[in-house]
Structure formats: structure tokens, C-alpha cells
Amino acid sequence: MKTIKVIKIGGNIIDNEEALAAFIKEFASLSGPKVLVHGGGKLATKLAKQMDIPVQMHEGRRITNVDTLDIITMVYAGKINKNIVAQLQANNCNAIGFSGADGNTIITEKRPAKTIDYGFVGDVKKVNTNTLEVLLNNNLTPVFCAITHDENGQLLNTNADTIASELAIAFASNYETELYYCFEKNGVLKDVNLDDSVIEHIDNNTYKTLIENGTIYEGMLPKLNNCFHAINHKVKKVCIGKSQMLFHTTTKHTTITK
């Protein structure tokens, strides 16, 4: 089986022009099939402010009304995605931008409103990798933004970490799949204030303990849930840390194992 890398980058890279340029240069040079998934960074919030559209949040998650969905679609699928694709092309990486609607790759369903109505947010129902595999076999590199669709014409906002893990799981049928979450920290930290206190390995058992003793909380919880979802569904390797872990093998990071 061929190996594929699914790599997710977030706001710390997207919002910083120099960091993004440096990342893109190194990402372009990675050999073998690869897929990039990008979050949205702060641009959508900035644009909403410029347009006087209030941003509603609930426990750190955006509530996506019609206006917000438009903004997210414009910023994620438009500005960010196309600029990343153009920069990858400039680095001789034949990139091709994707939302989940393109090629019917990621089908989601609108999250039902319970106590909180998150609005136009989609939970993943199905991932189709056929078209992606055709492109990968032709040496193209898919670049995903965090927009999906419901097959009935509705675009939906979907968490980029979730998209990365679901893509990785779908690829795991035909590839040895590696999933990398790049963020602003060196990995999962024992002490959130000590950037050096990286926990180098976490498995399902130690994960439970780390939640119980309060080491892992808040924003790290959904991210790690995505990691374990992947590693428990045939993804071979899941790593979390700074993007340098991809390019320099000595960079400390957290590896997730079963």
C-alpha cells in the first residue's frame, strides 16, 4: 500500500503571511501523495466585523447563520483556499482546491438543533475518495477548506479538524494513512504554560487518565477526540504538534497510538 499524508493547518499558520509562505514551501517539497486541510483563521471574523455582521459563539464554536455561512464560504473557499493553491503552484506543487461539494467528496448533514442551534453546521455522513484518488494518481495535491454540502444544494460549515480525520479514515481503506495536526504548540502539554512539557505518546488508556486528571481540557478535547477517532479507525499514524514535525524528524511532538 502507498502512504498518504493528511495534514491540517490552523490559524497560527494561516493568519501569518510569513509562516504560511514558509509552511507552503516545505509542504510542497514533501514527497508522495498528500492532502492539505486548512482552517479559517481570524479572517472570517474580521470580514464579519467590516460588514457589521455579529459573530455569535457558543463554547468557542461559531454559530453559523445565513450571513455567516456566506462569509465563511467567501473567506475559506475563496480567499484562503485560492491563495494557498496559487502559492503551492508557485512552489511546483500541482494543488487543486476543494470544498466537500466539489466532486461530492464530503457529504454532511445539518446538525439538529437541540439546546443550541449551531445553524448551518454539518456533521460528516460520508466521504468519497474516488475523485481524490484519481487526482492523487495524477500527481495532484487536494487542498480542502472546511466547507461541505448536504447533497441537497446546501453548503455547511464543518470543523476543519473533523474534515482532516474523516478524510484520513476514508483514505485508510486504500493507503497507509498518516494524519498530522499542526497547531501553535509543540504537542499535548503536561503543563499548558511549559512549551517544553510535551507528552510524546498518548494511547487510549493514558488519554482517559489525562482527561480525568484535568491535563486535557477545553479546546484540546475535540482535537484529541478527532485524533483517537482516526487512530481507532485504521489510520496508521496520528501526530499533533508544530508544523516543523513534518519536516524535521527531531522536532518534539505528540504521537497518538491505540
Next chain:
Amino acid sequence: MKTIKVIKIGGNIIDNEEALAAFIKEFASLSGPKVLVHGGGKLATKLAKQMDIPVQMHEGRRITNVDTLDIITMVYAGKINKNIVAQLQANNCNAIGFSGADGNTIITEKRPAKTIDYGFVGDVKKVNTNTLEVLLNNNLTPVFCAITHDENGQLLNTNADTIASELAIAFASNYETELYYCFEKNGVLKDVNLDDSVIEHIDNNTYKTLIENGTIYEGMLPKLNNCFHAINHKVKKVCIGKSQMLFHTTTKHTTITK
């Protein structure tokens, strides 16, 4: 040789939700390989106003400064492109959105500033259909917005009519290519005020006469130049009229011939 249809739609369809839904339904049902190219409509101008960014025009053409390029990228490649793709998917047409940066399909160069500096506007240098043909062979339908790139990381705004004709010319090496320009009129009119006065055939000779006697002027000139550019470069069939011409053979329209 297989036949391919390259179809361009403009503001009269994009800006009208019902017209767009009706068009998409019929477009989805067209058999055989096809490519859709869409313009931008009025949304970009509306967004620029909302964001207090002045729109500069010169002879009906937009001057694209950095802010305008951002807006165009968001609206064309983001909102419009992804909504069209999602709606095509809802009609069982496996669409995939493209800018010229995606798959390195359309390479342009920034137009040199002469008397007028049009800003970030790209003139077509090269069209690569390899990736598009792979997708078409897999029953996918490319949907192009009017954004291109220069291979050095710069996105550029490019006229959608031009993109349609250049794509058609590039496909003409491997396909019997048909190019359709859908707009708000029934075709080229003898009398601009009489919607029924369609000129059904124009060839290179009659074109010259129609320019000389003032029948064709202003906005129709660049559109028809694109038509003749295509028909003079191996495109088999070029038509201009209302989108109904695609679906109902009795609909009057203008056919361009050598």
C-alpha cells in the same frame, strides 16, 4: 472525436436565484462532457459597497486593486462557485469548482500598465486541459470562475468570456468543441431595441460589415471578438443567445461561423 460543450453564463442568470436554479437543472441534464464558466454578476460590487471599498471602472471594465482582487476572489471563487457546485450536485451532476490556479489550468500574465493600469488583471498565456480531461473522463463537470494565476503565486482577475473562449480553444485539440455564450439577449440584434431582430448567422466577413455600419458596438465587441477568436482557432461551433438555446433547439440565437 468526442464532443464537449463549454458554456458561459453571466450576471442575468447568476444574479437571479430562480433563473440560476432553472438553468442549473437543465444544465445538469445535458449529456456528454461539459464545462461551465460563470461570471461574477453584481455581488462583488455589492460587497465592495458594504465594505466601503470604492469600485473603479474604465470603459465598463473593473480596475482590480488589491482589495478588489480579494473581494472578487471571495465572491467568484467562494460564494458563487461553491453554491453553483452544490446546486449541481443536488441535481446529480458531479461538479467540481475551478479557478485557473487549481490544477494549474489557466496561466495568465498581469496586463502591463499602459495609459490605463487595470491592476491585477491577467491575460491568458496558457491553458492546461490534462487534469480537466482526466476529470471529464471520470464523468465530472468542471465549473470555472473567472480567477486565474501567474504561476508565481499571484491570483489575477480575468474576463469570464475570455476564459470560456480560451478553454474552448484548448479543448479543440482533443474534442469537437462547442462554445455557448448565454446572456440576456436572444443573440446579436440588428436593432438593440428589438429583441426579435436576431442576426442568425455571422461570419468573419459580415462581422466586419456589422462593426463598420455600427450594428455591433461597445459591450458586444469584446464578446464577439472572443467568439471569432474561438471559431478561427478550431472550435467547431460558437453560439450566442439566451440559455434556452441550449435546451430547446427552436430558440432563436446567433451562430458564429468562419
